[in-house]
Amino acid sequence: MSDINTSAPAKTKPTGLRKGTLVKVNRKAYSSSIEAAASDPIPPNYIFEGPGELLVVKGNYGQVRWKRPVPDVWLRIDQLEVYA
Template identity: 70%
Template sequence: MTEPEVSPKIQKKFRKGDLIKVNRQAYENSLEALASDTSLPEYIFEGPGELLLVKNEYCQVRWRRPVPDVWLRSDQLEEWVSSE
């Protein structure tokens, strides 16, 4: 018997201090979205948020606003690119 071929999930690697934004499609199709408020603030999708801590597949994000830091899965994040 041969074992089925399992392709490893490719995961983006982020580091502390990286600037990110939330990928709307990845977040809205997630289990976390089903368990959270449906009206999310637009600034999380526009960015930038700064990564404070990366632990396994989760990242702690601080937004440049007077709001609490949040933990999000790294596969729901993408690199923020300045439009200026």
């Protein structure tokens, strides 16, 4: 009677990654990504050292602002990890 598909996976954000979280880029996840292929061949070290602040989370992407005079960047959430 009901045609609702309950087997569809729910969209969830990784734990701890929300607006205001300090993050850094996971080198292994980033190096094999399409974002890395579209960027400079040698990424700057500061993205792997952190911290950057997560400004916005939309879907599978997050906007990160670094504490440097560089533009904000959008990266996939699975490429980011909490800065410790």
